[in-house]
Amino acid sequence: MVDTSIEGHEAVRVRFRGGGFDPDSRAWVSWAFFALLLIVWEAASRARLVDPLFLPPPSQIWKALEDMTLSGELARHLGASLLRIGAGWLIGTVAGILLGGLIGLSWLGRSAGLPFISALFPVPKIALLPLLILWFGIGEASKVATIALGVFFPMAVSTYAGVDNVPRNLIRMAQSFNVPFPKIILNVVMPAMLPSVLSGFRISASIALILVVSAEMIGANVGIGALLLTSGNLMQTDQLMAGIVAIAIMGILIGALISWLERMLLGWR
Amino acid sequence: MAFELVVDRIHHQFGTLSVLEDITFTLRQGEILAIVGPSGCGKSTLLGILGGLLRPTRGAVSVRGSLPRDSLNPFTYIFQDFALLPWRTVAGNIRMPLEHHPLSRAECRARVEDALARTGLTDFSRALPKQLSGGMRQRVGIARALVVRPAVLLMDEPFSALDAQTRDLLMDDFEAIWARESTTAAYVTHNLHEALRMADRVLILRRRPGRVREIVPVTIPRADRRAAAARQEIDRLYEQLWSHIRQEAQIADREMTDG
Numbered sequence: 001m002v003d004t005s006i007e008g009h010e011a012v013r014v015r016f017r018g019g020g021f022d023p024d025s026r027a028w029v030s031w032a033f034f035a036l037l038l039i040v041w042e043a044a045s046r047a048r049l050v051d052p053l054f055l056p057p058p059s060q061i062w063k064a065l066e067d068m069t070l071s072g073e074l075a076r077h078l079g080a081s082l083l084r085i086g087a088g089w090l091i092g093t094v095a096g097i098l099l100g101g102l103i104g105l106s107w108l109g110r111s112a113g114l115p116f117i118s119a120l121f122p123v124p125k126i127a128l129l130p131l132l133i134l135w136f137g138i139g140e141a142s143k144v145a146t147i148a149l150g151v152f153f154p155m156a157v158s159t160y161a162g163v164d165n166v167p168r169n170l171i172r173m174a175q176s177f178n179v180p181f182p183k184i185i186l187n188v189v190m191p192a193m194l195p196s197v198l199s200g201f202r203i204s205a206s207i208a209l210i211l212v213v214s215a216e217m218i219g220a221n222v223g224i225g226a227l228l229l230t231s232g233n234l235m236q237t238d239q240l241m242a243g244i245v246a247i248a249i250m251g252i253l254i255g256a257l258i259s260w261l262e263r264m265l266l267g268w269r
Numbered sequence: 270m271a272f273e274l275v276v277d278r279i280h281h282q283f284g285t286l287s288v289l290e291d292i293t294f295t296l297r298q299g300e301i302l303a304i305v306g307p308s309g310c311g312k313s314t315l316l317g318i319l320g321g322l323l324r325p326t327r328g329a330v331s332v333r334g335s336l337p338r339d340s341l342n343p344f345t346y347i348f349q350d351f352a353l354l355p356w357r358t359v360a361g362n363i364r365m366p367l368e369h370h371p372l373s374r375a376e377c378r379a380r381v382e383d384a385l386a387r388t389g390l391t392d393f394s395r396a397l398p399k400q401l402s403g404g405m406r407q408r409v410g411i412a413r414a415l416v417v418r419p420a421v422l423l424m425d426e427p428f429s430a431l432d433a434q435t436r437d438l439l440m441d442d443f444e445a446i447w448a449r450e451s452t453t454a455a456y457v458t459h460n461l462h463e464a465l466r467m468a469d470r471v472l473i474l475r476r477r478p479g480r481v482r483e484i485v486p487v488t489i490p491r492a493d494r495r496a497a498a499a500r501q502e503i504d505r506l507y508e509q510l511w512s513h514i515r516q517e518a519q520i521a522d523r524e525m526t527d528g
Contacts (some may be wrong), residue, residue, distance in 0.1 A: 173352035176320060176342075176345065177417065178341050179369055183368070187365065188354065268397050268398075268399065269355070
């Protein structure tokens, strides 16, 4: 029984106003939407609503993907691209983290490095490929250098942003215990900047993927970019789309790898 | 051999802003000195200068006598926001200040286990800070401070981030530790009740630029301060402190609000 001193009045419930602004993702909707898209695409293509020469149906793309996998052609192209991405990403990441760390930790590094980064970061790195070909030749080095340059800048920025965002109270705490400078870097700064560096990995991996395709389109016989360009020139749109699917899968796998790394290394958050 | 921490005519400026002016006092071994004053009067700055985290614009802090030889970090801070490394376990956080000292692994472990036991954290040694309540996190901060056997504890509002009940429990723990170990401490707080419960003397700072307005001794033994018999004297001291601070705090508040 509710305790009340007001008789003869009907109680009016207070209206709930706190809902919304909390979008939730449901996996089945994502899959259903994807399946619906494929079904509509397939149906439109079979009904000749779109010309299969320009947009082949998913079944034809799947067949091309299967054929290229069985013949080993896809592996040859993917292998070449992955090798370039791996080398370029590694060089760019190591150099970016080193410069970013210097910018974050030393006044000299900040004074010299920050204007350099600010000036060159916005330059599209693919625009440097002709220059890099002049410097390193048409072979692997120019493509790897393009990817390394593309990766270098976002890694440098995310590293120094990571160092800047290390909570100062943690550094003061370590200093208050007379922890030596190298140990502060190792035990405080490096773990604290890790989230930012891993975000940098995600961005730089996407950039590496874009650049490898672009560089291979300009000067390569093998690689996913070369496959796309050749298929386009020969109007083999099913193979072209298969190449695009391969890139998308590669992107998803790289993203999943970085997510796994984040789960492993940032479980403390 | 006893020691004293001598604070001699400290002035401090941030740019053109004068924060502290002519601060002079002595902190004696075994004494707990509370530092109170209106917001922005430079309490935390003064604490930073006492332990060498900030360099004063003028004046000096020096030690007269000799500090205990077994102290690995004579001036040890306990922070308001705990300052725990979130990627380390409780034991890892407590071990951190020992890692750059030439201690054997066994001694390191013994010190950490001792600090865990003294702060009631033994069962939580493998927990991460995010798994702990605010009170437990501050216990980790206290254990980390105790593990180096400090000569002087420098505490920057150590309870202000905690709720009232946790604060009370933690103060009980502190009282027990202090009673056992006769610790020397400088202790910044906004809370006058806290200051009167814990301190042997209360140093009152004026509003910015902070200057020593008065140092009020609290002569009632710490163990008796919550007894009914001490109530009248504690209330009198509270009124004395508040009368010093009230007007300054009002002016400081308006200064800050007016920007």
